[in-house]
Amino acid sequence: MIERVEQLLERVEKPARYTGSEMNTEVKPIGETDISFAFCFPDTYEVAMSHLGMKILYSIINALPYAVCERVCMPWIDMLEGMKKEDIPLFSLESRTPLHRFDIVGFTLQYEMSYTNILEMLSLGGVPVKASERGDSDPIVVAGGPCASNPEPLHAFIDAFMMGDGEEVIVEVIDTLNDCKKQHLPRQERLKKLAGIEGVYVPSLYLATYNEDGTLMSFTPTDPAAPATVRKRFVRDMDAAAYPETIPVPYTQIVHDRIMLEIMRGCTRGCRFCQAGMLYRPVRERSLDKLMELSQKLVDSTGYEEISLSSLSSGDYSCLSSLCEGLMERFSDKRVSISLPSLRIDSVVKDSLAQTQKVKKSSLTFAPEAGTQRLRDVINKGVTEEDLLEKLRDAFEGGWNSVKLYFMLGLPTETQADLEGIAKLAQAAVRAYYAVPKDKRAKGLRVTCSASVFVPKPFTPFQWCAQDPMDVVKQKQSDLRKMFGAARGATFHWHDPSISYLEACFAVGDRKLADVLYRAWELGCRLDGWNDQFRYDLWMQAFTDCKVDSAFYANRPRGLEELLPWDFIDIGVTKKYLRLEYERALRGQTTRDCRLGCNGCGIERTKGLCALCE
Amino acid sequence: MIVVFEKGFALRHIGHLDLMRTIQRALRRTTLPIRYSNGFNPHIQLSFAAPLSVGVVGMREVMDVPMVEDVAPTTFTEQLNQVLPGCLRVRSARAVSDDYPTLMALVAGSAIRVQWDASDDGERIAAALPQFLGQESCVTLRKTKSGENMTNIRPFVTDATITKGDHGYTLCCTIANRKEGSLKPVVLMRALCEIAGIEQIPHIAYRDAILARNGEGRLIALEEYENA
Numbered sequence: 001m002i003e004r005v006e007q008l009l010e011r012v013e014k015p016a017r018y019t020g021s022e023m024n025t026e027v028k029p030i031g032e033t034d035i036s037f038a039f040c041f042p043d044t045y046e047v048a049m050s051h052l053g054m055k056i057l058y059s060i061i062n063a064l065p066y067a068v069c070e071r072v073c074m075p076w077i078d079m080l081e082g083m084k085k086e087d088i089p090l091f092s093l094e095s096r097t098p099l100h101r102f103d104i105v106g107f108t109l110q111y112e113m114s115y116t117n118i119l120e121m122l123s124l125g126g127v128p129v130k131a132s133e134r135g136d137s138d139p140i141v142v143a144g145g146p147c148a149s150n151p152e153p154l155h156a157f158i159d160a161f162m163m164g165d166g167e168e169v170i171v172e173v174i175d176t177l178n179d180c181k182k183q184h185l186p187r188q189e190r191l192k193k194l195a196g197i198e199g200v201y202v203p204s205l206y207l208a209t210y211n212e213d214g215t216l217m218s219f220t221p222t223d224p225a226a227p228a229t230v231r232k233r234f235v236r237d238m239d240a241a242a243y244p245e246t247i248p249v250p251y252t253q254i255v256h257d258r259i260m261l262e263i264m265r266g267c268t269r270g271c272r273f274c275q276a277g278m279l280y281r282p283v284r285e286r287s288l289d290k291l292m293e294l295s296q297k298l299v300d301s302t303g304y305e306e307i308s309l310s311s312l313s314s315g316d317y318s319c320l321s322s323l324c325e326g327l328m329e330r331f332s333d334k335r336v337s338i339s340l341p342s343l344r345i346d347s348v349v350k351d352s353l354a355q356t357q358k359v360k361k362s363s364l365t366f367a368p369e370a371g372t373q374r375l376r377d378v379i380n381k382g383v384t385e386e387d388l389l390e391k392l393r394d395a396f397e398g399g400w401n402s403v404k405l406y407f408m409l410g411l412p413t414e415t416q417a418d419l420e421g422i423a424k425l426a427q428a429a430v431r432a433y434y435a436v437p438k439d440k441r442a443k444g445l446r447v448t449c450s451a452s453v454f455v456p457k458p459f460t461p462f463q464w465c466a467q468d469p470m471d472v473v474k475q476k477q478s479d480l481r482k483m484f485g486a487a488r489g490a491t492f493h494w495h496d497p498s499i500s501y502l503e504a505c506f507a508v509g510d511r512k513l514a515d516v517l518y519r520a521w522e523l524g525c526r527l528d529g530w531n532d533q534f535r536y537d538l539w540m541q542a543f544t545d546c547k548v549d550s551a552f553y554a555n556r557p558r559g560l561e562e563l564l565p566w567d568f569i570d571i572g573v574t575k576k577y578l579r580l581e582y583e584r585a586l587r588g589q590t591t592r593d594c595r596l597g598c599n600g601c602g603i604e605r606t607k608g609l610c611a612l613c614e
Numbered sequence: 615m616i617v618v619f620e621k622g623f624a625l626r627h628i629g630h631l632d633l634m635r636t637i638q639r640a641l642r643r644t645t646l647p648i649r650y651s652n653g654f655n656p657h658i659q660l661s662f663a664a665p666l667s668v669g670v671v672g673m674r675e676v677m678d679v680p681m682v683e684d685v686a687p688t689t690f691t692e693q694l695n696q697v698l699p700g701c702l703r704v705r706s707a708r709a710v711s712d713d714y715p716t717l718m719a720l721v722a723g724s725a726i727r728v729q730w731d732a733s734d735d736g737e738r739i740a741a742a743l744p745q746f747l748g749q750e751s752c753v754t755l756r757k758t759k760s761g762e763n764m765t766n767i768r769p770f771v772t773d774a775t776i777t778k779g780d781h782g783y784t785l786c787c788t789i790a791n792r793k794e795g796s797l798k799p800v801v802l803m804r805a806l807c808e809i810a811g812i813e814q815i816p817h818i819a820y821r822d823a824i825l826a827r828n829g830e831g832r833l834i835a836l837e838e839y840e841n842a
Contacts, residue, residue, distance in 0.1 A: 303639030
């Protein structure tokens, strides 16, 4: 007998997305453990398998003798339609177990535009989409990741959110639910037990009320089990924190097809638009010894030919040069190359440039974010044009010919001069290349400038700011295109502003957006992060059908005294500090890097958490 | 090192380049003295006798993995099998001298087996084989790297037989390598379905062996080829 799934695989575009059995994915048989966890990534296999967080939690859960973790990804359209037609439920990659048979279904929330995929995956997996419609025999649906910092648009679909570093809380969640399962507790009791874990938010145990103008009036727990403030969990010691010593090695190429070595978590820079920079405070480094040990184990167990040093700001790692040298020396016999993906322009030291070059030369990325010093001061991007041009000169002299420059459009206080600044900076980059003598530079210059649209994010100093209306964004993009049309040697890329618009709505959204999300999914929205699948018209119809005004979220500046939907979460950084930073931004006043002295962001309230503010 | 390996059922959708990368990564997990190419992006040297069509299970695939120093074939097999996923298995390895011909140049054809479930349509396909074999020519659409073209596929196929077992039908045949290339089992199946006047039905194809011609011109399993 040839199974139905196998028959379907013959007909889809990339069957290897669904076949599993990759190296290092052999897990315990699902029936032989006390509790099972489906790690769901709400995007396709290639994106899912590139995600470091999944690999960390996968190894932590599978190391528990009584638990098993399997992976589930969002199928691409052809598979999705085939599965619906053939009545095949969404299944795990390891054992092809239908999603509804797992005890716990966990989603990672990396990106707002993946939310419809969560609904689609639950539905396809036989799990009731709405939390209120789930019964005692249905899985408990949990979620974590950066977008859990504003969980409200998803409150109707997720039973419990986990705030902060997942490796700190996941085992407690699994153990609690395992106890509940043994005691055959009803669903509601299980959720109350979960609410008792620090860092866990169970939305069904809270009530939100609204003012007439649509803003939040009150947000309160309705059950004694639920804390009024949900406090984020922190990993204190990165060397002690679990990190996988072996990771799955996919057969087909994925987005980041290499070993990702997380050298540190957090960032000290304090860029005011950057949510990750605020969420992942304080900065915590892994030691050189630990990183050498982990990389050896990972190279031995995966055979990968590349290690990428991963963090928010790898150039700031205190022992970067020693680490690069050490890795290069250790793995030169196996021809393993080292890459630095996240480089801030003020931290690219010539040394590390020379080191990475020894093995492999890839394109260099710089993120000045704004076109003028004034605006860079507003966003606290402590980088000057001279810095940038100096680094570019170093890079061109070092043999690089391809650089990418990242900018943001529509930042708070932006003017026409700031837009012109972007084009001028690109031209200066081109001039810096031609200033290097012909025999000393590599041929074929490529300067690629890419401008995303500013999206206000919770827990940033710009959480109160509005996004530019879409016609304004389009005008700015078209102005920039014209300026670049005149500039030689540099190309300009821009993003679809309608996707950024929805991203803004959901980033700062409240509970009312759950209806819109559900309606959009009903209308057929899914895979919204893929330009060719995104249906702005259907999304707008969903807002209309639900009588919800999208501009209320994306284009309205929020009042400083307003109760924000995510205010009940203590993320570490205080609202008071964010407000202070916002006010400094409006004055164009910069804030120092916190390695130069504590700025009192709020992390210091917990003793021993931040090594820098002691 | 001439290596015979199995590319199992679970891996039949993995393409040639992905398979190559998978084996290169497996080799890097061993301590075998593999040979790297020179240049900017050094990679592990290895060459396959004949790429396997996506969707086909490879029972005795053959590759050449050059070593920088002598290794006992049993050591090679043990080490590599330890680090390969379960659906990829080394069956045997044989050390050959440096003047051994390149595998690709030796390939004369493949021993192919196709299985499908018992059904009325299955029976019709089985009945279509004698008609196919009786024709001098069978022109059908064939996709190649250079595009689609109409090809007479009849000369590719020899020694074809169909047997009926408890679970269904099994077609065994030899598919020759010709100047216009090779023939994918799925194209042969489509031709048989056309003759039978039915839609394509689900089937599984296996390449049981890659074939070479020995000194006497007889077809043998490639891995048994002895350098004269």
